[in-house]
Structure formats: C-alpha cells, structure tokens
Amino acid sequence: MKSYINELCAQKDEGYFKNQFRYNNNCKLLAVKCVKQTNCHLEPLLPLMEAFRQMVNDSIRFGLKKNVSTMKQLSQLAYRQLANYDMMSYYKLCAISHAAGILANRKKSLQRGHKLRQPYARQPLLISCYGFKVVDGILKVPVGDGQYFDIPLNNYVRAVLSNPSLNVRSFTLTANNSVSICYMKEPTQIECTNIDGIDRNLNNVTIGNIERIVQYDLSKAVTITENTRSIIKSFKRNDIRVRKNLYSKYGKRRKNRINQLLHHVSKAVVQHGKENRSAIAFEDIRHIRKLYQHGNHQGRVYRGRLNSWSFAEIKKQIEYKAKWEGLPIIQLSVKDTRNTSKLCPRCGKKITQVDRKTRQLWCDQCKRWMDRDIVAAMNLSNRGRSWFERSQGFAKETMKGNMEKEPLILRVDAGKLTFRLRSKQNLSTK
Ligand SMILES: [Zn+2]
Structure with a gap:
C-alpha cells in the first residue's frame, strides 16, 4: 500500500493533471490530454460511484479539519479512516488524491482572496489510475474479486488511443454516463528560431x-x-x-x-x-x-x-x-x-x-x-x-x-x- 501512496505522490510531483506538463523525476517532458465519450451505460456502476463520492467527501472533511492539502499528508491522515468502505484500496487512494486536488485548489483560491464555501463532491464519480485495461476497444473497469465491467469505446476514442506512442494513464466515470480517458505522451521539443x-x-x-x-x-x-x-x-x-x-x-x-x-x-x-x-x-x-x-x-x-x-x-x-x-x-x-x-x-x-x-x-x-x-x-x-x-x-x-x-x-x-x-x-x- 505504501508503494501505491509513493507512486501516487510521485505522479502528483510529475504534474499528473489534465492539460498540465512538467518535468518528472527522470527529467522527461510529459504532456497530458483526455478524450471523452458520452452516452455510455454506467448504471450498474452507480453504487461504486456513490461510494467513491462519499470517500472523496470524507477525505475533504479530514483535510479541512487538520488543514492539510498535500497528497502525502492527506493519504497518511485519511487512508485508515476509509477502512469501513468495502472498496478496492486503489479506489480509496484515488479518492484521497481527488480530494487533495480539490483542497489544493481551494487553498490557491483562498490565497487569491476569493470567498469560498466548503468544497463538496455532489455528483457520483469514479476515478482510477490503477487496475484498468483498454483491450480491443473496450475499457475494462475493475469491480473487485478479479471481475471487470466492460465499457465499449466508440470509434473516435478508439482512433485516438490507437496511436502507439500514447500511454493511457487514468479514467473518470461520471453519473451522467460519460467516460473520460486520460492519456499522455512525451512530446519531441521543437527547436524554435x-x-x-x-x-x-x-x-x-x-x-x-x-x-x-x-x-x-x-x-x-x-x-x-x-x-x-x-x-x-x-x-x-x-x-x-x-x-x-x-x-x-x-x-x-x-x-x-x-x-x-x-x-x-x-x-x-x-x-x-x-x-x-x-x-x-x-x-x-x-x-x-x-x-x-x-x-x-x-x-x-x-x-x-x-x-x-x-x-x-x-x-x-x-x-x-x-x-x-x-x-x-x-x-x-x-x-x-x-x-x-x-x-x-x-x-x-x-x-x-x-x-x-x-x-x-x-x-x-x-x-x-x-x-x-x-x-x-x-x-x-x-x-x-x-x-x-x-x-x-x-x-x-x-x-x-x-x-x-x-x-x-x-x-x-x-x-x-x-x-x-x-x-x-x-x-x-x-
Ligand atoms: Zn516608429
């Protein structure tokens, strides 16, 4: 579990966010993009998404209580508290990671002097960067006990992901039946004159x-x-x-x-x-x-x-x-x-x-x-x-x-x- 936390923290350091790019530990330049598909049938996953939402809100609450907004501190603080959820551990970590992102954004807005309400995830959602696969145009979402829930991807998403230089990093499912898949590549730098x-x-x-x-x-x-x-x-x-x-x-x-x-x-x-x-x-x-x-x-x-x-x-x-x-x-x-x-x-x-x-x-x-x-x-x-x-x-x-x-x-x-x-x-x- 510790290795998961360290890996997640390392990804945060790499700048593992949508549309961001920074140097990672090996000094590689990484660019991240995401592709979205709507109108998927995600009803069977709704209980999982709802539990994920509750875990995010719990993590936000712990973070606010102890005034913590970094991934590492929050995972040390909140991981044990999420033990009563019957979920796979990597979903717990991703919920903590999501909450850490929300808290960090809140902190930034407070520094800019904005008036804010307490952050709260309203929509059920499911995010993970572990355990999933994209095989033959099907996104396989792990649901526990070695079982997967299959989401067929449309032609556009398949065409985008078919590029061999891309690296699929994470997926996000939301309650309005949409799937976002995050992918990454190392762009070759253009020498500008x-x-x-x-x-x-x-x-x-x-x-x-x-x-x-x-x-x-x-x-x-x-x-x-x-x-x-x-x-x-x-x-x-x-x-x-x-x-x-x-x-x-x-x-x-x-x-x-x-x-x-x-x-x-x-x-x-x-x-x-x-x-x-x-x-x-x-x-x-x-x-x-x-x-x-x-x-x-x-x-x-x-x-x-x-x-x-x-x-x-x-x-x-x-x-x-x-x-x-x-x-x-x-x-x-x-x-x-x-x-x-x-x-x-x-x-x-x-x-x-x-x-x-x-x-x-x-x-x-x-x-x-x-x-x-x-x-x-x-x-x-x-x-x-x-x-x-x-x-x-x-x-x-x-x-x-x-x-x-x-x-x-x-x-x-x-x-x-x-x-x-x-x-x-x-x-x-x-
Ligand atoms: Zn002049």
Missing part, C-alpha cells in the same frame, strides 16, 4: 513578429454573446426556478459555441507556430477585468461586452495544444506587457492614436500608420525575445538590426515564471 507575440482582443487574435503577422477574426464570438443576452432579456417571467433553468441552458449553449470557435483559432495558432518554428509569447492581462467594473464611468452595455471576452480560455487552449506539440510558451510579466500598444515596434518611440474610434496609430519617426493590435503583437514578440535572452544570460538590445544570430529556444518553462510573478503581484496588491 523565432518568437511570435500573441495579442488577444475582443474582436480578434493577432499573432506574429515584426516580419509576419496573422490575424484571426473573433467577432462572431461577440455576436453570439449579444444574441444570447437579447434572448435571455426577452424572458419576462419573474420566477427564480424558471429563470435559473433558462439562464443555465442558454449560458451553456453560448459557452459551447464560443469554445468551438476558439478551438479552431487555437489549433490554427499552434499549427502556425509549428510551421514557422516560433515560440509563443503571452502578455499578462490577468487583472484586465478591473478596468471594466461598476463605477469606472462606463456604460452597462459596454462593460457587459468587454467582460464577456474569454481571453483566459483561448490562452488555456493554446497552452495545452502547444505543449502537446512540443512548442515552447513564454509568459511575459506585467512589467514586460506594459505599453505594448503605445510604442512603435520599429523605432521604440511613443505612437499616438489620432482618432479614438479607429484602431490606427501614427508614428512620427517612421511616418507611417499602424494597426494597434499588430503593434501589440510585434512588441510582444520583441519583448519575448529580450525575455528569452535575459533568461539565457546574454542581454542585448532587441531591435530589428540585432537579430542576425538567432538563438535556439528550447524548453521554456512558463509554469515557474507564472508562479514567481504571482508572488510578486500579491505583494504589490496588498
């Missing part, structure tokens, strides 16, 4: 560097949001139960439609980066919502439109897709992001926006008009390059003329950087 800056806007996503720019249109996402808002507004019945159902239905529809749109764009962005062998540099716009709060002398409609902008979702999608392909991601700091759409990417002088209604900027030195979004993407690319050179210890001016010697960009770890920046930012906001 360029850095593309990416500027996320309400109506478009602009990516590129000083030599080449691509713009992806996202105005359809704005239209979808506006349509949804007008549909919801047209319901007049003042009943909280009906209103809740309707809002949830149309909110889900909006989310699905916009995410689908963003998936197309993020796929194209990663493909573009892969073809041109360029790393992607992201700006830090974490606190942008503060600009559009009540009391900032802006209209309700304007604030609503800008707050519906899903800038974090597209970043999340690009990040995990890039990691899967082995494309490096650079996360710039707030300081590096400052004034990216106010300085000329060619001469570095301040550029002015003559007319507030258009997004055109005029540079007095270069005597030319430039688009605000393109300027931002070019500046981000330049700053990404200087960030990279700084991190490699050879600092120099990153103007256009200084780029003869192009460095290789390998394994840029954005995770560590975001952590460092967060601690800095906490200090400044307090």
Whole structure:
C-alpha cells in the first residue's frame, strides 16, 4: 500500500493533471490530454460511484479539519479512516488524491482572496489510475474479486488511443454516463528560431513578429454573446426556478459555441507556430477585468461586452495544444506587457492614436500608420525575445538590426515564471 501512496505522490510531483506538463523525476517532458465519450451505460456502476463520492467527501472533511492539502499528508491522515468502505484500496487512494486536488485548489483560491464555501463532491464519480485495461476497444473497469465491467469505446476514442506512442494513464466515470480517458505522451521539443507575440482582443487574435503577422477574426464570438443576452432579456417571467433553468441552458449553449470557435483559432495558432518554428509569447492581462467594473464611468452595455471576452480560455487552449506539440510558451510579466500598444515596434518611440474610434496609430519617426493590435503583437514578440535572452544570460538590445544570430529556444518553462510573478503581484496588491 505504501508503494501505491509513493507512486501516487510521485505522479502528483510529475504534474499528473489534465492539460498540465512538467518535468518528472527522470527529467522527461510529459504532456497530458483526455478524450471523452458520452452516452455510455454506467448504471450498474452507480453504487461504486456513490461510494467513491462519499470517500472523496470524507477525505475533504479530514483535510479541512487538520488543514492539510498535500497528497502525502492527506493519504497518511485519511487512508485508515476509509477502512469501513468495502472498496478496492486503489479506489480509496484515488479518492484521497481527488480530494487533495480539490483542497489544493481551494487553498490557491483562498490565497487569491476569493470567498469560498466548503468544497463538496455532489455528483457520483469514479476515478482510477490503477487496475484498468483498454483491450480491443473496450475499457475494462475493475469491480473487485478479479471481475471487470466492460465499457465499449466508440470509434473516435478508439482512433485516438490507437496511436502507439500514447500511454493511457487514468479514467473518470461520471453519473451522467460519460467516460473520460486520460492519456499522455512525451512530446519531441521543437527547436524554435523565432518568437511570435500573441495579442488577444475582443474582436480578434493577432499573432506574429515584426516580419509576419496573422490575424484571426473573433467577432462572431461577440455576436453570439449579444444574441444570447437579447434572448435571455426577452424572458419576462419573474420566477427564480424558471429563470435559473433558462439562464443555465442558454449560458451553456453560448459557452459551447464560443469554445468551438476558439478551438479552431487555437489549433490554427499552434499549427502556425509549428510551421514557422516560433515560440509563443503571452502578455499578462490577468487583472484586465478591473478596468471594466461598476463605477469606472462606463456604460452597462459596454462593460457587459468587454467582460464577456474569454481571453483566459483561448490562452488555456493554446497552452495545452502547444505543449502537446512540443512548442515552447513564454509568459511575459506585467512589467514586460506594459505599453505594448503605445510604442512603435520599429523605432521604440511613443505612437499616438489620432482618432479614438479607429484602431490606427501614427508614428512620427517612421511616418507611417499602424494597426494597434499588430503593434501589440510585434512588441510582444520583441519583448519575448529580450525575455528569452535575459533568461539565457546574454542581454542585448532587441531591435530589428540585432537579430542576425538567432538563438535556439528550447524548453521554456512558463509554469515557474507564472508562479514567481504571482508572488510578486500579491505583494504589490496588498
Ligand atoms: Zn516608429
């Protein structure tokens, strides 16, 4: 049993979470993805799922009582307490692991100053990274005494898992009859010679560097949001139960439609980066919502439109897709992001926006008009390059003329950087 705990802890250290990747103990780079299948017949497993849910809730309770949120401490604390459940021991460990994840997320949210209720698993579920098999397109879920429950997988899932370089790691079953299978691979790192800056806007996503720019249109996402808002507004019945159902239905529809749109764009962005062998540099716009709060002398409609902008979702999608392909991601700091759409990417002088209604900027030195979004993407690319050179210890001016010697960009770890920046930012906001 101890070996199970140690292995689970080791997996946590490896970063064994959905869409995450880090170095594991052997310094391998691992990328994780998952594939989902709905409409499976999981009714016979419901008692097992319900017991799993109760074990998760028990573990959360123990963790909260002793103020513990790491996998190792929680398993030492809660494993004996779960002895009265008639389940296989690896399900117990996976329940503890799931609870540890929930507690760690809670801790993070508390550190950010969010108000939280006590976490609680409401839906029956079953997660395991042990004892299961995928044989001939069938997922075999262990149910005890050497018995398995067979779940036939559909053609899409079979096709995804048929790739021999993939390693199937875990499964998740939920009460709404869906199965998620988590798989992993070690991506081959792309040796990049360029850095593309990416500027996320309400109506478009602009990516590129000083030599080449691509713009992806996202105005359809704005239209979808506006349509949804007008549909919801047209319901007049003042009943909280009906209103809740309707809002949830149309909110889900909006989310699905916009995410689908963003998936197309993020796929194209990663493909573009892969073809041109360029790393992607992201700006830090974490606190942008503060600009559009009540009391900032802006209209309700304007604030609503800008707050519906899903800038974090597209970043999340690009990040995990890039990691899967082995494309490096650079996360710039707030300081590096400052004034990216106010300085000329060619001469570095301040550029002015003559007319507030258009997004055109005029540079007095270069005597030319430039688009605000393109300027931002070019500046981000330049700053990404200087960030990279700084991190490699050879600092120099990153103007256009200084780029003869192009460095290789390998394994840029954005995770560590975001952590460092967060601690800095906490200090400044307090
Ligand atoms: Zn200029």
